[in-house]
Amino acid sequence: MAGNTFGKVFRITTWGESHGPGIGVVVDGCPPRIPLDESMIQAMLDRRRPGRAVTSTTRKEKDRARIMSGVFEGLTTGTPIHIMAENRDADSSAYEPYADLFRPGHGDFTYTMKYGHRDWRGGGRSSARETLARVAGAAVARALLSPAGVTVASATMELGGVAARPADINEMAAAVEAPFGCADKQAAEKMADCVAAVKEKGDSLGGVVELRAAGVPAGLGEPVFDKLDADIARAMMSIGAVKGVAVGSGFEAAGRMGSENNDEITPEGFASNNAGGILAGISNGDEIVVRVAVKPIPSISITQNTVNREGEPTTVSTSGRHDISAIPRINVVCEAMLWLTLADHWLRQEAI
Numbered sequence: 001m002a003g004n005t006f007g008k009v010f011r012i013t014t015w016g017e018s019h020g021p022g023i024g025v026v027v028d029g030c031p032p033r034i035p036l037d038e039s040m041i042q043a044m045l046d047r048r049r050p051g052r053a054v055t056s057t058t059r060k061e062k063d064r065a066r067i068m069s070g071v072f073e074g075l076t077t078g079t080p081i082h083i084m085a086e087n088r089d090a091d092s093s094a095y096e097p098y099a100d101l102f103r104p105g106h107g108d109f110t111y112t113m114k115y116g117h118r119d120w121r122g123g124g125r126s127s128a129r130e131t132l133a134r135v136a137g138a139a140v141a142r143a144l145l146s147p148a149g150v151t152v153a154s155a156t157m158e159l160g161g162v163a164a165r166p167a168d169i170n171e172m173a174a175a176v177e178a179p180f181g182c183a184d185k186q187a188a189e190k191m192a193d194c195v196a197a198v199k200e201k202g203d204s205l206g207g208v209v210e211l212r213a214a215g216v217p218a219g220l221g222e223p224v225f226d227k228l229d230a231d232i233a234r235a236m237m238s239i240g241a242v243k244g245v246a247v248g249s250g251f252e253a254a255g256r257m258g259s260e261n262n263d264e265i266t267p268e269g270f271a272s273n274n275a276g277g278i279l280a281g282i283s284n285g286d287e288i289v290v291r292v293a294v295k296p297i298p299s300i301s302i303t304q305n306t307v308n309r310e311g312e313p314t315t316v317s318t319s320g321r322h323d324i325s326a327i328p329r330i331n332v333v334c335e336a337m338l339w340l341t342l343a344d345h346w347l348r349q350e351a352i
Contacts, residue, residue, distance in 0.1 A: 006238065006337075007344040008226075009351065010144075012137035016084075017119050018127030019092045024084030025133035027070070027140045029347065032078030034143050041065040041083060041139040047176065047332040048135050050323075062088065065136055076140075083136040087129075092121040094319055101308040103316055105298025107240075112309065128240055128326065131333040138336030141343035148346075149215035152338050154331045156182040157291065158208035160194040163187065169212040169287065181209075181328030195324055202301030205325040206241075209334050211290045213342060216277065218285035220345040227281025228288075228345055235337035236292045241326040242334075244293030248276025283345075292334055297323050 005013040009029050016023035042065050049063045063085045070081030099120045102109040107126035111118040118124060142152075153172035157164050164184035167175070175183040180195075182188040198205050221228030233245040253261050253274065263286075264271040270286055277288035299322035306316050323329065 009347040010344040014133035017124045018122030018129040022084050022086045023132045025137040027081040027137050030076050034076040036071050036076050036143045038065050041136050044135050044139045048329045095121050102306050104304050135336045138339040141339040144343050152213045152335050154211045154335050156180050156327050157210045159191040160205040162190045169214050181331045199324050204297035204300050206294050206296040207327045209292050209331050213288040216283050221282035223281050229278045231341050235341045241294050242292045243295045246291045249274040294326050
């Protein structure tokens with residue numbers, strides 16, 4: 001299977017399946033002498049750990065990070081960093097009824113068409129559990145960039161059609177432990193009502209997550225095809241539940257005039273930030289602003305039409321332990337992909 005590596009200079013390669021022995025990542029290209037220990041990785045992993053939110057699966061995984069190589073006496077050595085976590089609460093029996101049929105909204109059909117063989121236990125490699133490895137790798141990227149003053153934060157801006165008010169990066173950072181990762185308390189209360197109603201129906205919800213990165217210097221990005229915003233969009237779209245990405249004013253720019261959307265330049269800097277911190281594919285020193293559209297979780301208990309491997313019509317109602325929404329667990333995954341993209345371009349710029 002190709003496509004398991006992300007990045008050109010700062011690279012991660014993830015491995016493992018949802019119900020296999022474990023999940024892990026190999027980080028290559030990290031410079032030596034960067035302070036790193038398992039607690040720094042664990043802090044990020046705990047935010048995506050299952051069972052912490054009302055929208056989350058009841059699967060209980062401690063997701064304890066183990067550094068297997070690349071760190072000695074609390075510092076990176078410049079060699080590949082191998083991080084893994086064991087799967088301890090996998091229950092494959094709930095997936096046996098779906099072994100020979102295709103669940104709507106999942107990768108069952110496409111994986112079978114591509115490989116002719118798939119791991120049906122919890123979705124195998126296509127499971128969102130793979131994102132654990134991304135987050136672990138991003139903890140290394142964070143350790144690299146944080147001392148330079150780079151910060152990344154996210155917040156839920158919409159869940160099930162309930163929209164939250166805009167939030168700045170400080171409010172986002174403070175919303176890590178807030179319900180649904182939302183900085184708007186009133187909106188979060190409405191989201192809770194929506195989640196309860198949808199859970200009762202056996203359905204699921206999508207939403208919107210906004211990310212901001214501050215302290216990113218001007219000059220990161222590679223024209224023409226490796227633009228910073230192009231790589232950010234690719235990074236976000238590589239997350240299974242993400243179906244859309246906008247940078248800065250995004251789709252709103254399509255309805256504006258140039259005089260409305262241009263960010264005028266003053267001696268003090270840019271007067272606005274419709275560009276989302278990126279011009280011509282290169283960072284301009286402003287906050288990088290990204291929004292991602294998250295689809296509803298496809299595993300629902302409502303009966304749906306499908307076919308089996310022989311193409312015969314049947315129905316499916318998904319049981320087992322599933323999230324109602326990828327939000328808020330996906331928030332830190334989106335942050336992870338932004339950290340990884342910034343680290344890669346940071347080191348690429350240093351090489352010039």
